[in-house]
Amino acid sequence: MVFSALFLAGELVAASSVQIKETGPQKFELLVDGKPFFANGVGGYNNLPMLKEMGGNCFRTWGIESLEERIDGKPLLDYAHDLGLKVVVGIWIGHERHGFDYMDQAQLRKQRRDVEGAVRKYKNHPAILMWGLGNEMEGPASGGSEIRIWEELNHLAKLVKKEDPSHPVMTVIAGIGGEKVKNIIKHYPEIDVLGVNAYASAPGVGGGLVEQGWKKPFMLTEFGPSGHWEVGHTSWGAPIEPTSREKAASYFATQKRVIEDGQGMCLGTFAFLWSHKQETTSTWYGMFLPTGEKLGTVDAMGYAWSGEFPANRSPKLISLSSSADQKKVKRDSLQKAHVKVKDAEGDPLEIDWVVTAESTDRQVGGDKESVPPSYPSLIVSNGDESLEFYAPSKSGAYRLFVYIRDNAGGAATANFPFYVE
Template identity: 40%
Template sequence: MTHKTNLLGVFLLFATCLATPHEACAEAIPVVLDRVESGWQLTRGGEPYFIQGAGGKGPKAQLAASGANTFRTWGVGDDLQEQLDEAQELGLTVVVGHWLGHERHGFDYGDSAAVQEQFDRVKKDVLQYKDHPAVLLWGIGNEMEGFAGGDNPAIWDHVQSLAAMIKELDPHHPTMTVTADIGGARVKSVHELCPDIDIMGINSYGGLPSIPRRYRELGGTKPILITEFGPRGVWEIEKTSFGAPPELTSTQKAQVYVDAYTAGCLDVPELCLGGFAFTWGFKMEATSTWFGMFLPNGDKLASVDAMTEVWSGSPPANLCPEIRNFALKGPDVVQPGDQVEVQLDIVDPEGAPVQVNWEIRNEATTYITGGDAQAVPLALDEVIQESSTTGAVLKMPGGGVYRLYLIASDGDGGGATASVPIKVDGEPDPAPIRLPLALYQDGHPQPWAPSGWMGGISSISLDLDSKVNPRSGETCIEVVY
């Protein structure tokens, strides 16, 4: 009788797994944060775990192949289950972010109803995903303290209440909150007002090399995780005489990733638990190439090669084209109708022929967006008169600020980018837009940014990367009502 009962139990368990595999049968892998003699140690399943990661929507299979072990999300979307499952299949883990409202977006931490709704949402998401084996830890908010002093106690009280709730529901995964660098009252607030936050996540770019020193000087004792790093932000550099940010080439940026990450994280393993390169994908922010580690068509840039060597110990077999020189030949402020020359020296490390594409676009009207969505300015026609792998010749249109982009490819998945801003004095006389203009096209940036929802939206869903019956290409925009 006992034997029959056990068989029945196995059958019922198997049936339950088939019906609800993720909720009923998933088993969390315990992640523990310990204070050891040498500093802080993160373990997963009993084994030391140093986070080698990136954040962004780029290909996760390529992330795993590059030697990384983790990626992060900024919030919980409808695709989180799919992301966790993919991570598990690839041997990756996920730092699951819970997006918290920003005051600059209108969220009021003095509104008890809004705060409770946010609390309930996070609780629901933790309960739903806490047992997935790919979950590594929880990220509570991302720069929700804003870009000023970061000293609103109402925000930190809410972060603490969420951390305490998560610890009660899930003892297997540490908690983290993420701030915009560590200036103002950020370190003090996290340490004094958030005792249930285990890890201080820090988004830092130009300031990353000095993070360990500054953090300790501010009294920081919790372990840190570098949750975003990359080239210096536009807010950290000197501008041209007309206020435009000069941009490094993709070749130059690759070394910045390595140097900053080494100084700000790898050199202090007793304090830093790892980091996330930004952004594993394409993103328009100030320029269309500033932070992206990939091009819209999927080609990787040199920052991927650089981080692959950091993560795996070896460079990839196929390296991206190397830009040895990219420069204006003459001033960056000219008159309408003037001829402008740009010099280029680019080679492929494996000797492959390099293909180049030159584009000129109106300059972005806003450089500092706080990470918010930004439309890619439209490409212009009749400006580029000559172009090749050694440079380009332009005949400048009417007054305004423009940016010339170089996009290169080795034909085997490797790319390179460079850009330069140019100001034209005089009356505006816009150049024609390059046609045809695609509102949505695979492998190309969108010339618009979704601005948000209006009215009753409970019956509407939007997928910007749907693969359901696209008319052309692999994806399309799907709206369901």
């Protein structure tokens, strides 16, 4: 099925026209049907009504197959449109680390056909903001010297624009280090917007792009807490995860700083991740718990977008302390932990403690990881601010997690690593 004009809610709805207007030297504005639009966005499409309620106006996906998913019986794009949300439609472009060969003409031809087909099928949907042509296809640790990738993206962008001149093309890279920006300027002139995924370095993206000669608009396409590669580590190599309270402060500060320092080049930001996932831990990047509760990072972004906190805020974790925090302990030893929490509305709080093994299935670039095992039998007491727990009987690396939930869909969390000798 190829969309032309769509009947949505009984009305014939035409595609949006999206343009980038240069308002001054290296200053830009995104226009949707002639009206200014700054992307207050997220990565992912979990709980889209809450995104709208919090003041967000768009989200990004990574692969075209996402558009086939249905929410409440509706295709994702229709569901987004009904909420008044725009979508940066991700089109997955092959990664060499996954086996794609940019020297293989047969693979290139197939990828080109797939890209053209995807754009042709969805281009007239009114929820589309722009095309996200590829995500970190250069590799998360790349210096950007892979000229063949940028040249192929330039070819693909031409195909997209020929098929659909009404929506800009953005390609997302992993940070702005190395020669990426220089080589994109030289070998990928068809790009309209540069998307940058950055975490601890996110506040400096705008200035860094200017220093490297970038003269087009950009978007911060992933940001959030400091990455697991950017934080302190224990003596046995376990990264130390910020608490949900610390993450909330980081999200808010990054959003404000990027907009202020974007020098008119920033067209929007996308907080990561508007869902949950296992990446280093089960809580590092998710803005929601796996059980669905929102964390303080959601509240922080809502305040950044709208200037108001939600009617019921997530609990606040003041501190977490333990005899085992970042320590080496003896097997089967009895340990203690204590958490201090506060709830703005005085809601009753449920506190749960979990001991897990340290993840050993560490992937790169956000690739899928398996969830490490947990050990509920080690918890002596559960359900209040103080805890006694036994260290596992098997030597190795572990973590203690604490989850605080109110009775209104909010939560807070923290964890620390420890090692059993």
